[in-house]
Amino acid sequence: xxPALASFLQExxxxxxxxxxxxxxxxIGLYAMIAKNNLIKKLIGMSIFQTAIILFYxxxxxxxxxxxxxxxxxxxxxxxxxxxxxxxxxDGYANPLPHVLMLTAIVVGVSTLGLALAIAxxxxxxxGSIEEDEILEKLQPGGHD
Amino acid sequence: xxxxxxFLAHQAPLVTVLxxxxxxxxxTLFGRGKAEAGLPLALISLSLSSVGAVVTLFHVxxxxxxxxxxLGGWAPPFGIEYxxxxxxxxxxxxxxxxxxxxxxxxxxxxxAEAGEKAPFFYTLYLFxxxxxxGIVFTNDAFNLYVLIEITSLTSYALIAMGNRRAALSSxxxxxxxxxxxxxxxxxxxxxxxxxxxxxxxxxxxxMAEAGIWGDASITVAFILILVGLWTKMAFxxxxxxxxxxxxxxPTAVGTLMAxxxxxxxxxxxxxxMLFAFGADFSYGGAGCGDIxxxxxxxxxxxxxLLALARSDIKKMLTYLIVAEVGYMVGGAWVGNEAGLTxxxxxxxxxxxxxxCLFMAVSxxxxxxxxxxxxxxxxxxxxxxxxxxxxTVGALSMIGLPPTCGFFSKWYLVGGGIEAGRWDYVxxxxxxxxxxxxxxxxIFERAYFGEMDEPxxxxxxxxxxxxxxxxxxxxxxxxxLFLAAAAVLLVGLFNNTLxxxxxxxxxx
Numbered sequence: 001x002x003p004a005l006a007s008f009l010q011e012x013x014x015x016x017x018x019x020x021x022x023x024x025x026x027x028i029g030l031y032a033m034i035a036k037n038n039l040i041k042k043l044i045g046m047s048i049f050q051t052a053i054i055l056f057y058x059x060x061x062x063x064x065x066x067x068x069x070x071x072x073x074x075x076x077x078x079x080x081x082x083x084x085x086x087x088x089x090x091d092g093y094a095n096p097l098p099h100v101l102m103l104t105a106i107v108v109g110v111s112t113l114g115l116a117l118a119i120a121x122x123x124x125x126x127x128g129s130i131e132e133d134e135i136l137e138k139l140q141p142g143g144h145d
Numbered sequence: 146x147x148x149x150x151x152f153l154a155h156q157a158p159l160v161t162v163l164x165x166x167x168x169x170x171x172x173t174l175f176g177r178g179k180a181e182a183g184l185p186l187a188l189i190s191l192s193l194s195s196v197g198a199v200v201t202l203f204h205v206x207x208x209x210x211x212x213x214x215x216l217g218g219w220a221p222p223f224g225i226e227y228x229x230x231x232x233x234x235x236x237x238x239x240x241x242x243x244x245x246x247x248x249x250x251x252x253x254x255x256x257a258e259a260g261e262k263a264p265f266f267y268t269l270y271l272f273x274x275x276x277x278x279g280i281v282f283t284n285d286a287f288n289l290y291v292l293i294e295i296t297s298l299t300s301y302a303l304i305a306m307g308n309r310r311a312a313l314s315s316x317x318x319x320x321x322x323x324x325x326x327x328x329x330x331x332x333x334x335x336x337x338x339x340x341x342x343x344x345x346x347x348x349x350x351x352m353a354e355a356g357i358w359g360d361a362s363i364t365v366a367f368i369l370i371l372v373g374l375w376t377k378m379a380f381x382x383x384x385x386x387x388x389x390x391x392x393x394x395p396t397a398v399g400t401l402m403a404x405x406x407x408x409x410x411x412x413x414x415x416x417x418m419l420f421a422f423g424a425d426f427s428y429g430g431a432g433c434g435d436i437x438x439x440x441x442x443x444x445x446x447x448x449x450l451l452a453l454a455r456s457d458i459k460k461m462l463t464y465l466i467v468a469e470v471g472y473m474v475g476g477a478w479v480g481n482e483a484g485l486t487x488x489x490x491x492x493x494x495x496x497x498x499x500x501c502l503f504m505a506v507s508x509x510x511x512x513x514x515x516x517x518x519x520x521x522x523x524x525x526x527x528x529x530x531x532x533x534x535x536t537v538g539a540l541s542m543i544g545l546p547p548t549c550g551f552f553s554k555w556y557l558v559g560g561g562i563e564a565g566r567w568d569y570v571x572x573x574x575x576x577x578x579x580x581x582x583x584x585x586x587i588f589e590r591a592y593f594g595e596m597d598e599p600x601x602x603x604x605x606x607x608x609x610x611x612x613x614x615x616x617x618x619x620x621x622x623x624x625l626f627l628a629a630a631a632v633l634l635v636g637l638f639n640n641t642l643x644x645x646x647x648x649x650x651x652x
Binding site: 030033039042046049050053056057060098101104105108111112115116118119120122123126127135139 | 287290291294298301302305309310312313315316319320323324327330331334337338
């Protein structure tokens, strides 16, 4: 392998692997939303897009070798007895906040998807199709914009 | 007793947000099977919310600065905080008052258009308003995201309650709205990485302390958040979802969302620019002020021309909103006090005049059964009262004193001249000119048009009401007059309002 490429992989790709994945997933989702003709495929793209952002946030909170962010009994007692003492090793705990935020974001994503599927169903019952070009064709007579 | 009132005044912001939210829950709880239960509950909770908003406004003005309210007593950065200045209090008051008046206006239409689904309609309606008030008050970037999504989800559903075209435009809105909100969320994620907080003031403080204004990630976050918000506010060329969604939506939804959604998003943009990033970064470090003013110039010109080309009345109005959004974004970005004041003042004045025009046009389309400009033929004799309301709104759109449209243009043009952005100034004047052409064309038809001329019904079956109204009820006319009065009052008291807004935006 070329040394330049190797060092690029080493420095840019490998340590930031999950961030690259989130960007790629996001682009896949965006492509599906814009380019797909089928309404359900658009929604699949939308879900991938939202999930990519969840991956981003979860990556932010994760740390190498960190455990769950719960203080064990001993550390807790120690912290109570010595308030000023910076005994707690921050690197030992994952950051829980981004993960908690994503619980909310997942709920938002699920409700958006559910609502969008219900709307797609309504479109299907009134137009008899979920292909965008067929629907637009049906609107053509008088369907000025 | 006095202590009790003091307590109530202190809790007023929370009442403003939670009254509609609890009202929504009650409507779902008691409304099942009883279609008529929705409206009284909606009116009661919106009245409570209006009282809360007005008390909050007085409280903020009396304190002379800003009000901070900690939810559950938790201090930031761990708790969520409301931060209410004069702009926030005025915007919230505009939101709930428009919601309340529109609930009265749409009384008969909801019964006719939503039928047995009326309780669900009111549930969504109230949640939408609760979300909008929350957006205006909150000082937490992630809370803001959740509230934006609450308002978006409810508005997708409300729009989809219309006909088949409404469902289709709602679907497009879901796709674009989700992209917008996701970009915002991504931007907030970048900011969280850099600052370690989600509190909007805390972000600015942390960035100032660390001196990381020049970082690429901060610029990326800024751009992501702005593009997300622009999608939500239908800033040209990201406006694609808006015209169809607002014109095919049920009557009550169009009149509610057209005045509120885009304006609240402009408010959020001001908030993010001035308080999350700070004026120094937004106008200096980010280095995109010139481009954004140029974009808003394009938005104004394009919106006006597209409006001129429409023969469908509601769609014409939605394209005028596209132009108005350009006014506000441009005013916010010229980077001086006059422009900012104009943008903030235009949030209020555009809410009033769009509300007025949308109500008048809804009445006209329903009464004549025609959704095109031909509906106006001879209307000054046939429907003089509705046309009074329409005329006030139209004159404000054109920008004639003493309507509020004149004063917002006055401030915005002043800001443009001060900044030397002549393209923006010319675009504003051009838009006034186009609006004058559009509305005087309508006035001419309404004054001199022959009434006997058989009005051909529109060619777009989805835009026509299935059954024209026999007569216009007072429950529709009185709200129209209230909105027209608001257009004039916001104009007459422009000096006072602008003074409060200037104080709120000076940081």
